[in-house]
Amino acid sequence: MSNTAKKLLAFLLAAVMTLSCVTVLSSCADNGDGGDDTQGEKSTAEAATKDVYSELEKTKFGRSFLILTRDDYKDNFYIEAYGAEGNDILDDGIYERNQVIETDFGTTIEIYEGGDYIAVNSAVMSQVTSGLDEYDTFTSHKYTFSSCAQNNYLMDMNSVETIDLTHPWWDAACRDNLTVYGKTVLMTGDILPSSLQASSNFVFNKKLLRDLEKEEPYDAVKQGKWTVGLFNELSADVTNDLNGDAKIDYQNDRYGMTTWMMDVPYSMYYGAGGMFVTINEDGAPELSFEQEDMFNIYALIYQGLITQQAYYVTDGSIYMTTYDPFIAGRALFCDMTLSKLSFLQDMEQDYGIIPVPKYDEYQKEYLSFVNGAAAMVGILNTEKDAEFVGTILEAMSAYNYVHITPNMYEIVTKLKAARDPQSSEMVDYLIRNRIYDFGYWFDLAITDVVRQQLMNKKAEISSAVKSATKSSQNALKKIVKAYESSDR
Numbered sequence: 001m002s003n004t005a006k007k008l009l010a011f012l013l014a015a016v017m018t019l020s021c022v023t024v025l026s027s028c029a030d031n032g033d034g035g036d037d038t039q040g041e042k043s044t045a046e047a048a049t050k051d052v053y054s055e056l057e058k059t060k061f062g063r064s065f066l067i068l069t070r071d072d073y074k075d076n077f078y079i080e081a082y083g084a085e086g087n088d089i090l091d092d093g094i095y096e097r098n099q100v101i102e103t104d105f106g107t108t109i110e111i112y113e114g115g116d117y118i119a120v121n122s123a124v125m126s127q128v129t130s131g132l133d134e135y136d137t138f139t140s141h142k143y144t145f146s147s148c149a150q151n152n153y154l155m156d157m158n159s160v161e162t163i164d165l166t167h168p169w170w171d172a173a174c175r176d177n178l179t180v181y182g183k184t185v186l187m188t189g190d191i192l193p194s195s196l197q198a199s200s201n202f203v204f205n206k207k208l209l210r211d212l213e214k215e216e217p218y219d220a221v222k223q224g225k226w227t228v229g230l231f232n233e234l235s236a237d238v239t240n241d242l243n244g245d246a247k248i249d250y251q252n253d254r255y256g257m258t259t260w261m262m263d264v265p266y267s268m269y270y271g272a273g274g275m276f277v278t279i280n281e282d283g284a285p286e287l288s289f290e291q292e293d294m295f296n297i298y299a300l301i302y303q304g305l306i307t308q309q310a311y312y313v314t315d316g317s318i319y320m321t322t323y324d325p326f327i328a329g330r331a332l333f334c335d336m337t338l339s340k341l342s343f344l345q346d347m348e349q350d351y352g353i354i355p356v357p358k359y360d361e362y363q364k365e366y367l368s369f370v371n372g373a374a375a376m377v378g379i380l381n382t383e384k385d386a387e388f389v390g391t392i393l394e395a396m397s398a399y400n401y402v403h404i405t406p407n408m409y410e411i412v413t414k415l416k417a418a419r420d421p422q423s424s425e426m427v428d429y430l431i432r433n434r435i436y437d438f439g440y441w442f443d444l445a446i447t448d449v450v451r452q453q454l455m456n457k458k459a460e461i462s463s464a465v466k467s468a469t470k471s472s473q474n475a476l477k478k479i480v481k482a483y484e485s486s487d488r
Helices: 003-020 038-049 071-074 087-107 117-129 140-148 171-179 206-211 217-224 228-235 264-272 292-307 316-327 336-342 386-413 423-433 445-455 462-485
Strands: 063-069 109-113 138-141 201-205 255-260 278-280 284-286 310-315 329-335 352-356 376-380
Touching: 003 284, 038 138, 038 206, 038 352, 063 386, 071 087, 071 109, 071 138, 071 206, 087 109, 087 386, 117 138, 117 140, 138 386, 140 376, 140 462, 171 264, 171 278, 201 206, 201 264, 201 336, 201 423, 206 316, 206 329, 217 423, 228 255, 228 292, 228 329, 255 264, 255 292, 255 423, 264 292, 264 329, 284 462, 292 445, 292 462, 310 316, 316 336, 352 423, 445 462
Parallel strands: 063 109, 063 138, 255 310, 255 329
Antiparallel strands: 138 376, 201 329, 201 352, 278 284
């Protein structure tokens, strides 16, 4: 066997071992200091050996299961043919899952592609206001959550007897942070492989790091020392006018960091332990953050992005240029979601994958912000056979948990895009503690202050925080009132 083949085999084994031992989207405890996680190893080892899908009670329903979905979420649920051109291991796995479930439960899985999220929202509203029961379930993203949840279009999934959201194939963090008065109207988990790919991460250029005589941060991650301060230190002197034309531009010069306005403000703020809304003991969402903590986190992010002249793309129409300097070998770090790693597959220089940095070494866990593009699944409030819908959703989730999730590393990184076995170890950190802020999912003004102030290069944010806090409190009252008055 050649050295190249041996390296690839070792890499594959590392990847499979890492992901097969991750209970995806559940909240595992992270010791943060690089020590043993005995409980986590025990629970994930059990998950790897126990076929929970086979233990489900199989009922023959003799009816179809129709899913309304955004066009770009279709592949979570439906693949036309096994082994078709362009299929990867995930596509073929989804196809096989549907064949098994259709046979076991006497159903036919059908898809209705509704277009973008606006079109999906309109279809949901139309069905519910008309009292129809055409779609059994649907999936969309953040803006569906906020609009449909407040308008009583969605059923409380906890009220469905055949759904148990405490099962490990449902995302515990999503459930805990987006449940109001015990009502959970949209959820994610193993049922939606694309949701995992909405997790935030950093990548770094290994060659450039060596050329600058800086150490790779892998060991710092494992030791719990990968912090915003260390990131700022590593990237501090990197941005440089390479061609000497007295200006820094993304087509010719070098950057310590390159990123987009809709990713990094959130990934770094939440990665540093920031949070705006929590669910209190009564089950209600409330603003809950310390201004001093917010100011401190913002100051560190401002230093790394603005003071140190990162390539911070603030124009949404050209966001793809975010990756150009990094792919060309002219950026040390790049912030992105796992779904965007495929953009790097033709990059000539090697790169590494790491979690978003913590605030400091005292922060226990690495935290991965879940982008608003993450898919969610729900049941319309007019559904007349919720038990049937719940049964199929649970079956899909359990099957994925056993047969699909263990292969997710290959899908997420495309294997050819991941350049070293250390990156496979990092995946566990990326998906172990995913963050959902109720305020972000409902577009409260306070959750957008960091992004807006960075875009305007404002070092001082106290006045913006004061104004946003007031408007957010008022908006939150209306959201709570909508939940209180709902008949889900």
